[in-house]
Amino acid sequence: MLDAERIRADFPILSCRTNDKPLIFLDSAASSQKPAAVLEAMDAAYRTCYANVHRGVYALSEEATRYYEEARDKVTAFINAAAREEVIFTRNATESINLVAYAWGRKALGPGDRILATEMEHHSNIVPWQLLAQETGAELRYLPITDAGELQLDALDDLLDERVKLMAFTLMSNVLGTITPAAEIVRRAHAVGATVLVDGAQGVPHLPVDVQALGCDFLAFSAHKMCGPTGIGVLYGRRALLEAMPPFLGGGDMIRRVELHRATWNDLPWKFEAGTPPIVEGIGLGAAVDYLNRLGMDAIAAHERDTARYAMERLSALPGLHIVGPPADRRGGVIAFTFRAIHPHDLAHLLDTEGIAVRAGHHCAQPLHARLGLNATTRASFYVYNTRADADRLAEGLEHVAHMLGKAV
């Protein structure tokens, strides 16, 4: 079991106060806080070994390049990719998915083809496919969810046939917390010849992920949700697919040779990394991977399951509180709920005055909220640095809000 109290000391921001109260940060599903190890690695990079990468012949640039590319090796090992060439640095998970839609989808899809997503996707795993469908004439369909907030796997057989060229789904819902049976879905989608993209934005920071065991063709995730900085994300792609794809963005670093009217592309992974990359962010991501590895992804997942189970017990005991999504044993540390008739914006605002940071709204999953018959929910999300005490503070905060609003709501 993780020692969350000791882990808290690794995160400088957690000793800050907000609204004159100790900060209880419960919005890591939106973006996680950063441990000192990441901040220090990035600070040291700017202070002692910063220069542009892949260009300079001087020692400083070579050193920066080495650190940046070492980060790629760390990510490669972290997700157990077969080769570093399969790990593309992007801006974030959203850009990773858009890269696939643009560079793979426009060639691979045509009229009559189908894209299969699910009803629990984040907008970033819906809108790129809408754009792609509009452009190629392909049809976008959705695997439905159950009322309990899990994928209706028995509907998969009806929806999966050889017309489905792409299946795109999340490893963990950012609203329901649902952990999807990803390896099974990948296997069934592959059986009809579909290419499979897994949205790992929520899953990768919280669960051990092995892309070879998972079998997916693409995996997208962001550094900022896994203790790393903003501005850098990852696209894992199977080498054969990446090699067949045209570039995403054109510019420096992604080319081998440029003439006035044509160019040839650099090798993988740089073919997809045009322009000066987020160098120091890459180094920060590498430090975040080191940090998560030190704690152990199995231990992190177990800690979050335990904290979420406890939080669900505490919250469910409050009259008028309704949690959306499956039971604790089938979810990660994301708990979205409604509380009496209190509007999520009012609730989040009032909790903030108690020092408790939660998210309110549709959490970039409007179709999912429509399916649930809700406009908005309030979401508390837990990470390595959250404790049972945070769940207690949340439950007390909710009681306080209920008391304060009295009969008004």
Place this chain on the structure above:
Amino acid sequence: MTPSPYRERILDHYQRPRHRGSLEAPLAVGEIDNPVCGDQVRIAVRLDADERVTAAFDGEGCILSMAAASMLAEHVQGRPLSDVRALTDQDILDLMEVELGPVRVKCALLPLRALQAALEELEDR
């Protein structure tokens, strides 16, 4: 520290909204959504012989948007159209006596946007 906007006066307007409901024979109706939370506000407007405003609101939303709608509807009753047209975002915050961050300010201004949409419709008439 910014004082909480959830004071008695705001809660009172939320609990006992003024001028909520529909308006008989409205001249214009403005409707607006806050896509972030699905809130909706509708404001119906009528003018009497000397261009004075009668307004009623309806909708669903958070305490701030609903209290703002009630306070705005109360504020504009019987006022000359020209005064109502001149209302600014700051006027609403002054009316509510609140200070709000960039996200919550949208909630408070939703009713004014609905009213402005109604006034635009009046102009097009």
